[in-house]
Amino acid sequence: MRKPTKDSVNRRDFLRAAAAGTAALVVNPAAQAANAASPQPARPAAPPPLLKLAPDERSAAEVITVDRPGSDFMVDVLKTLNFEYLCANPGNTFRSLHESLINYGGNQAPEFITCCHEESSVAMGHGYAKIEGKPLLVCVHGTVGLQHASMAIYDAFCDRVPVYIILGNFGDSAERFGQVDWTHAAQDPAAMIRDFVKWDDRPVSLQGFSESAVRAYKIAMTPPMSPVALVADHELQESAIRDGAELAVPKLTTVSPPVGDSAAVGEAAKMLVAAENPVLVTDRVARTPAGLAGMIELAELLQAPVIDRNGRMNFPTRHQLNHTERGGAAIANADVIAGLELTDFWSTVNTVEGQVTPHIRPATKPGTKLISITANDLYLKSNYQDFQRYAPVDLAVGADAEATLPSLIEAVKREITDDRKRMFADRGAKHAATHRQVMQAQREAATSGWDASPISTARMSAEIWAQIQDQDWSLVSNCQFVSRWPLRLWNFNKHYHYIGGEGGYGVGYGAPAAVGAALANRKHGRLTVCIQNDGDLMFAPGVLWTAAHHRIPLLIVMHNNRAYHQELMQVQVMADRHQRGITNASIGSVLVDPAIDYSKVAQGFGLHAEGPISDPNDLAPAIRRAIEVVKSGNPALIDVLTQPR
Amino acid sequence: MLHRNSLTATIASAFVVVWALAAPSAEAQSSAANGKAIFTSAGCIACHGAQAEGTSLAPAIAPPPLDLAAMITYVRQPTGKMPPVPVATASDKQLADVFAYLQSIAPKTASADELKGNSENGKKLFVAYGCYECHGRQGAGASTGPRIGPPAITLAAVLRYVRAPTGQMPPYTAKVVPDQDLADIYAYLKSFPSPQPAKDIPILNQ
Numbered sequence: 001m002r003k004p005t006k007d008s009v010n011r012r013d014f015l016r017a018a019a020a021g022t023a024a025l026v027v028n029p030a031a032q033a034a035n036a037a038s039p040q041p042a043r044p045a046a047p048p049p050l051l052k053l054a055p056d057e058r059s060a061a062e063v064i065t066v067d068r069p070g071s072d073f074m075v076d077v078l079k080t081l082n083f084e085y086l087c088a089n090p091g092n093t094f095r096s097l098h099e100s101l102i103n104y105g106g107n108q109a110p111e112f113i114t115c116c117h118e119e120s121s122v123a124m125g126h127g128y129a130k131i132e133g134k135p136l137l138v139c140v141h142g143t144v145g146l147q148h149a150s151m152a153i154y155d156a157f158c159d160r161v162p163v164y165i166i167l168g169n170f171g172d173s174a175e176r177f178g179q180v181d182w183t184h185a186a187q188d189p190a191a192m193i194r195d196f197v198k199w200d201d202r203p204v205s206l207q208g209f210s211e212s213a214v215r216a217y218k219i220a221m222t223p224p225m226s227p228v229a230l231v232a233d234h235e236l237q238e239s240a241i242r243d244g245a246e247l248a249v250p251k252l253t254t255v256s257p258p259v260g261d262s263a264a265v266g267e268a269a270k271m272l273v274a275a276e277n278p279v280l281v282t283d284r285v286a287r288t289p290a291g292l293a294g295m296i297e298l299a300e301l302l303q304a305p306v307i308d309r310n311g312r313m314n315f316p317t318r319h320q321l322n323h324t325e326r327g328g329a330a331i332a333n334a335d336v337i338a339g340l341e342l343t344d345f346w347s348t349v350n351t352v353e354g355q356v357t358p359h360i361r362p363a364t365k366p367g368t369k370l371i372s373i374t375a376n377d378l379y380l381k382s383n384y385q386d387f388q389r390y391a392p393v394d395l396a397v398g399a400d401a402e403a404t405l406p407s408l409i410e411a412v413k414r415e416i417t418d419d420r421k422r423m424f425a426d427r428g429a430k431h432a433a434t435h436r437q438v439m440q441a442q443r444e445a446a447t448s449g450w451d452a453s454p455i456s457t458a459r460m461s462a463e464i465w466a467q468i469q470d471q472d473w474s475l476v477s478n479c480q481f482v483s484r485w486p487l488r489l490w491n492f493n494k495h496y497h498y499i500g501g502e503g504g505y506g507v508g509y510g511a512p513a514a515v516g517a518a519l520a521n522r523k524h525g526r527l528t529v530c531i532q533n534d535g536d537l538m539f540a541p542g543v544l545w546t547a548a549h550h551r552i553p554l555l556i557v558m559h560n561n562r563a564y565h566q567e568l569m570q571v572q573v574m575a576d577r578h579q580r581g582i583t584n585a586s587i588g589s590v591l592v593d594p595a596i597d598y599s600k601v602a603q604g605f606g607l608h609a610e611g612p613i614s615d616p617n618d619l620a621p622a623i624r625r626a627i628e629v630v631k632s633g634n635p636a637l638i639d640v641l642t643q644p645r
Numbered sequence: 646m647l648h649r650n651s652l653t654a655t656i657a658s659a660f661v662v663v664w665a666l667a668a669p670s671a672e673a674q675s676s677a678a679n680g681k682a683i684f685t686s687a688g689c690i691a692c693h694g695a696q697a698e699g700t701s702l703a704p705a706i707a708p709p710p711l712d713l714a715a716m717i718t719y720v721r722q723p724t725g726k727m728p729p730v731p732v733a734t735a736s737d738k739q740l741a742d743v744f745a746y747l748q749s750i751a752p753k754t755a756s757a758d759e760l761k762g763n764s765e766n767g768k769k770l771f772v773a774y775g776c777y778e779c780h781g782r783q784g785a786g787a788s789t790g791p792r793i794g795p796p797a798i799t800l801a802a803v804l805r806y807v808r809a810p811t812g813q814m815p816p817y818t819a820k821v822v823p824d825q826d827l828a829d830i831y832a833y834l835k836s837f838p839s840p841q842p843a844k845d846i847p848i849l850n851q
Contacts, residue, residue, distance in 0.1 A: 332728040353702055355816065361702065365728075437722070443843035443850070448792045449785025450840060456785055466848040483788035489849070565778070569789065572775040576815035582822070583773045644778055645787035 071100035071237040073206050073247055077213045079109060080249050083137040083164070085128070085519060086110035087121040089148075091141020093168025093184055096237035098139070110137050113519070113550055115512075116542025118145045122152035122227075123509050124516030124543070125163040127476060129156075130312070130499040131520035133288055135164040135220055142169040142184040150193055151506045156227045157196035158386045159311070159503020160284055160376075162220035163227040171202070171233035190229045195383040198226035202233070206247055209236065214250050222255040223287070223400040224375040258375055259407060260399035268338065268371050268395055269411035273420055275336035275369075277427075278304040279323075281348055282314035284341040285401045289495040292316075294405030295340075301412050303428030305330050310479070311343060311500040316493040318439070320432035325442060325488060331363050338371040340401040345372055345391035355577070373397040373404055386504065442488040454641040455616045457559065461485035463619040464529065464557060467627060471527040476517035477510055478502065481533050481566075482559055483645050496526065507564075508539030511556075515547045518554035518635075527630060529555045532637075534591060534598065535564040541601060547635040548606035555630045556637040557623070558598050560612065561644045563590040568644075602637040611639025679739070680746030687735045689743070692727070697747055703727065704811045708751035710798040713744045757801035760824060762832025771830050774822060779814070784834045790814065794834040803831055 074097055090098060102112055115121040121138045128136050140149050146167055156163045170176050170185035190200035199219045201212040209232065216228040241247070260268075272278045280299055286292045295315050299306050305323035306315045307330055315322055323330045331337065331348065339345045349370060351363045370393040377398040380387050397404065416424070446458035461482060469491070478501035479487050492498050499517055502509040514530035521528045537544075537558075547554055568589035575582045595612075602609035608629040610622045619640065626636035684690060684697070692703035699705030709716055717740050720730040735743070771777055771784070781787050784794025796803065804827055807817045817827075843849045 326722065328727075329723060329729050353812065355810075359702065434722075440843070444840070445786070445792070446849055447840035447843050447846060449781055449783050449794075450846065452781070452783050452785060454782060456781065457787070462846075462848050466851060469851060480788075568775075569778050572778055573813075573815040575775075576817055576821070579818050579820045582775060582817070585775050585778075643781045643785065643787065645781070645789045 066238070066240045068241045069096050069100060069237060070206050070209075070239050070241055071096040071232075072104045073241055074209060074213075074232060074237065075100045075105040077210045077249050078137060079105065081137075081164075081213070081217050081252065083110040083135070084132075085113050086137040086139060087113045087115050087124045087516070088139040089115045089118050089121060089141065089145065091139075091145050091168055091184075092180075093142035093145075093170060093234055094139045094166065094232060094237065095168075096234070097166070097168070097232055100237075113546065115546055117512075117540040118148035119152045119508055120512040120515075120540050120543040120546065122149045122156065122163055122165070123512035124519065124546075126152065126156040126159065126161050126503075126509065127499065127513030127516030127518075128520045129161045129163065129225075129516075130159075130513075131474070131476070131496055131517045135162040135217075136516075138163060138165045140165055140167050142167065142189060143186055144184060146189065146192060151504075151508065152512070153193050153227050153229075154196045154384070155502045155504040155506040155509050157198075157504070159500065160224045160226060161503065162225040164217060164220055165197075165227060165229040167229055167231045168237075169202075169231050169233050171231070172235050175235050189231050193227075193229060195381055196227070197229045198379070200229040200231070202231035204233070204236070206236065206241065206245070210247060210249050214252050217252060218255060223257045223403070224379050225287075226379075257400040257403035258378060258398070260373060260397040260404040262407065262411075264395065264397045265404060265407050266411050268373070268397060269408060269415050271336050271369055271371060271395065272302055272304070272338060273412055273415040275304075275334075277334050278302055278336040278338065279330050279334040280304050280306045281309065281331075281337060281339045281342050281345075282306060282312075283309040283339075283343045284311035284314075284500070285405075286312045286314045286495060287400075287402050291402035291405065292495050294402065294409065298405060298409050298412065300428075301409065301416065301424075303424040303431065305431050307331070307348075309342065309344075309348075310487060310498065311341070311503075313492060313495050313498040313500075314340075316491075317487055318491045318493070320435045321428070323431065323435060323438065325438045326434070328363065332365065334364060334368055336369045336371065337364070338373065339391075339393075341374050341376070342372065343376075344388040345370070345393065346389035349391070369394045371395045371397070373399060373401045373408075375400040446485065446489060449643065451616060452643065453614045453616065454561070454643050455614065455619065456643045457482035457645060458485045458489070459616045460557065460559070460619065460640055460642060461489055461531070463616070464531070464623060465490045467620065467623045468527060468529060468555075471627075472525065473497070473527045473529055474499075474517065474521050475529050475531075476514045476521075477530040477532060479531070481645065482531055482642075486531070496521065496524075507533075507536050510536035512540065512543045514556070515543050515552055515554060515635075518547070518552050519550070522553060527555065527627065528553065529557070532556045532558050534558060534560045534562065534596065537598070538591070538596070541605070544602055544605040544607055544635070544637070551633050552635055553630045553633050554635040555623075555626055556602075556607075556635065558611065558637065558639040559642050560596075560598060560639055561642050562592050562595060563644070565589075565644050598637065598639040602639075608634065608636040609639065611637075612641050613638065614641040676742045677745040677749040680742035680744065683735055683739045683743050684746055687730060687739075687743075696750060699809065699811065702811070705805055705809075707747040708799075708802070709744055709747045710802045710806075713741055715797065716740065716744060756824065757799070757804050757828075760800065760828035762800075762828040762830075762835075764829070764832040764836050766826075767829035767831065767833030770826050771833055774817065774826075774830075776830065783837055785840075794837040795839060796831060796834050800828060800831045803827060 118140050125136045125138050140146050167189050169189045170181045176182050199216060203209040203212045212230055216230050220228040285295060292313060299321045305321050307327040308315045308324045349364050351361050352358045372393040377396055449456040450459055474496045475486055476499050510533055518528035571589055572585040575585045599609035599611040613619060613622055622638050626638050629636040693706055694700045697707035717737055723729055779790030780793050786792030804824060810816055
């Protein structure tokens with residue numbers, strides 16, 4: 001049991017003493033201990049005695065200051081983990097930690113980033129981690145705050161991204177002041193997210209907090225990475241640190257990522273070198289720049305085409321071996337397919353067709369061998385089904401793909417003979433020619449609807465590229481909703497040029513993840529660009545204010561198709577299938593009448609903003625003006641009326 | 646709130662992409678009889694059906710929805726789920742034979758020839774019926790549906806396809822969309838010029 005200090009008594013001690021019928025608050029630790037050991041502890045029979053105290057009695061009795069709260073030590077612990085930022089919407093379940101961070105901790109490392117929604121806090125951490133390769137700190141208010149945060153946590157979990165979350169809580173019922181405290185308290189606060197965090201804990205002492213905090217970081221950063229949550233009970237934060245307490249912060253030792261064993265890696269190398277038409281399929285390989293470099297080296301050694309599912313920036317878009325845009329044909333022609341951190345291997349090698357009943361057929365030719373290298377084989381949870389359909393591969397290497405690339409590359413080098421080298425060179429020349437054809441086909445396809453109004457997403461993407469290509473840029477939004485045009489037209493070749501998507505397809509991720517990624521890019525001086533879906537922004541637009549308030553430079557170009565367009569198409573399909581009301585499908589899915597003026601919304605949050613722009617010829621000058629604002633260190637938004645996709 | 650996005654991911658690769666391909670003409674002499682044999686030996690019947698009538702795996706292709714040159718280009722390097730047909734499997738000459746065969750077995754579609762489309766009405770219907778949702782407001786195409794403006798196939802082929810589409814495109818049955826409305830939409834899509842070449846657009850060459 002925690003012991004009170006001589007001159008520093010917390011609220012719990014005061015209440016306990018008062019409940020026992022005394023106003024004397026300097027409690028004898030020995031007596032308290034004896035009391036606790038009593039088989040029949042006294043229970044308060046009267047209403048809370050605070051209400052009975054006269055004002056002057058109360059002021060004389062209660063010591064109402066705390067010199068060194070437990071939350072100060074929590075800050076000591078958190079500072080050892082080198083968080084740059086703390087993203088949070090304030091909540092009184094972590095009010096003491098909040099105060100300790102900004103005063104005792106000096107509001108530096110971490111610096112408090114004010115968020116307007118807990119979903120924004122977590123998604124900012126999600127985007128930040130994919131640029132920076134490490135988590136930032138997120139504090140979340142008890143119960144309601146965590147409920148707000150939960151979808152963003154699920155997205156980060158599905159995307160295998162570390163987010164470090166501290167949950168406030170009114171754990172001890174005797175410490176709660178009133179209705180709100182009870183409502184925002186939980187017996188097991190992390191229960192609601194336990195299915196989609198990698199680890200959580202609720203330490204009951206400061207030393208326990210210290211060890212769990214370091215352990216949580218270590219777990220979050222071990223591939224497969226995922227969010228973690230640590231409950232910081234209100235009482236643990238606000239109680240004074242016991243005099244003479246021997247508190248220590250353990251050393252953080254990060255875990256080396258799991259690497260494929262040499263036999264399995266050697267077998268994979270043999271299969272790839274012996275193959276006539278090997279194909280590499282990537283999804284979340286490149287956690288760091290080393291992953292991108294490793295993928296280039298492996299593909300070039302084998303002269304094998306790469307199909308990038310773009311969960312990360314895995315392979316340069318203009319590399320002659322990037323065959324993403326003809327993925328179906330490459331898969332159909334492959335005799336060996338290696339999936340590297342491939343989230344959905346089954347759908348890569350199978351096709352589901354049909355209107356009402358799914359018809360499944362292989363997308364590969366008979367006898368194609370499948371190799372999987374993924375850390376996901378080492379860690380699964382049961383309830384949520386993000387693990388996808390079971391893929392019966394021929395060789396499963398349970399390991400982190402990026403960490404395994406160096407040994408796989410060396411094994412491939414050992415297997416390659418001069419004959420194979422000559423054959424690979426011929427193969428590479430053919431792949432290069434095909435790549436050129438495919439890239440030209442993308443450019444030709446982009447001309448369709450070039451002058452259309454609303455503006456085509458191809459035109460919008462090309463206009464952005466024309467303005468940023470000479471800058472050190474970083475695109476931090478999912479390209480799926482704009483027909484992948486940036487990935488089809490731009491020259492992506494650096495680790496931070498792309499960060500993939502939501503992971504869990506949870507809408508509302510886009511805007512805050514972009515702001516978080518821009519926050520990470522800020523110190524590197526990169527021009528961060530986000531093509532922002534209108535429906536996504538409407539979930540929690542307050543993150544625009546966060547970007548303005550904290551001077552986070554970010555170019556936001558709205559893809560404003562005035563609808564929850566994905567759902568609009570889904571309802572249309574149902575109306576067609578049911579042969580009724582096919583003109584009514586927009587009910588419930590479109591954002592019109594009134595049309596939302598995003599430039600005014602953004603201006604209201606303090607951003608430079610222009611639009612709506614419907615003439616494609618107006619785009620270039622607007623983008624140039626916005627980039628000047630971003631280069632001055634601020635966010636800017638351009639509202640563009642666009643074609644649906 | 647979670648949203649399902651699988652439609653986007655799969656719809657682009659559906660066979661309906663054949664609609665989109667433009668067609669430089671390169672007709673060749675051919676033999677329908679020889680084409681029939683190749684249609685079988687090359688494995689086309691496995692997905693398109695013995696009479697090219699279409700199955701759940703692939704659309705009807707008799708008459709061929711593309712001209713010969715476009716068909717050859719497409720089958721050499723398909724963009725959908727169709728496996729490529731290499732020269733070793735069927736030469737250009739043999740594909741011309743297949744083309745002739747597909748023309749020879751095409752069902753008669755007199756009704757399509759009799760329909761006269763109203764472009765203005767088609768423009769309204771294109772939005773009202775939700776065609777724009779996947780194909781764009783001018784039929785320019787997107788990841789969700791191929792370019793259909795201007796259409797590369799005949800009205801008869803459109804009428805056949807939309808009644809029993811393959812891939813992810815939903816069926817527009819005669820119960821909800823009359824042939825005349827489709828003719829109007831077809832006329833609207835015909836009003837768009839073919840896109841300019843990419844080489845003429847500087848920012849597409851950077």
